[in-house]
Amino acid sequence: MTNMTARRLPSYVAHMTKFLPLAPLERLISKTADRVAKEHPEFFDRLDEYADKSYVIVPTDLDWIAGLSFQNEHVQLRLSRSLNAFPNRDVLVKAPILSLLNLLDGEEDGDALFFSRDLSIEGDTEAVLALRNALDDAEIDFLYQIAQLTGPFSRPVENGAKTLMNHLRRKKASPDNSMDSMGEMHGPYPS
Template sequence: MGGAAWRGRTGRSAGGAAADLLMAFRAAPERVLTGAVRGVAARRPEVFERLGDARRADFVIAPTDFPVAFRLRPDGRTGEVKVVRHDDDAPCAARITGPLVLLLSLLDGSADADAAFFSRRVRIEGDTDATVALHNTLEAAELSLADVLGVRPPLREPVTRGASAALAVLRRHAGVA
């Protein structure tokens, strides 16, 4: 499934310099984000059982205001996250798009997913059942931004407070409740 190309302030498409740079250095964020998925699975394996068959599905999370997208396969301890271009057309179960700050807020449970969907701030293309299973799994996991970013103990609490404060500033700036 292809999506609309992200256009930054310069009007360059996802094939522009920012996307090229992020794609060139994608290995580190992929390791961190994949480690975060696997870390949650190690701590709370029962959460991933809610996914059923969707645990082996690919979900493309495509922030509308960021030059790249993320391909998530939430397969528990073998789950992974890959950084991909917005125009990546490899098959996926669903493509979820919206502003980056809102998508992060949905991941950590600080934003209402139903309200974001029905207000059309977040769009879903593809398998709705798989997306609902992913939503229920994320909700049950009770993730913090530190979990999403792969921060592990003993630094978890101080970083969580700092990350939460940073996300709150981003939300205010972006007008996200």
């Protein structure tokens, strides 16, 4: 776990996400999730009774929101720019995208992020803990999984993505990426 993690994307990168169409991003994430689900069926066993919960993830420095459910050993994902698109959510998790990615990779401790107020959780906290434990136990390399979708380019895509993530993780907080100067992304969704 790194001590000097830049928890937010640089503001110019975050603002560029406003122009990303959600449909291709949703397909990319869904394909990755399907691939992970096939390779890690133990994830669903570990999630157990919390698989039928509705999880909403809000990357606070981006302009989109993800709704997830894990029914019948299948990941169902939907992206939206409005929190109102997920009225029946059981769990709402808010954090900057780099913190969320660092949690997935085991580079950040969820408890530390929560107590530093970089991570907020509303709703069924037991479901969040079950999801975190299932992800930790499965030891999924998400950058590897995404890179595999690029076929013969998977190795350079994976290496490039990991180099970029390591660079962002080592970057010290500065006025361009600190929480005080950037604040949350003020997207169309209510916070």
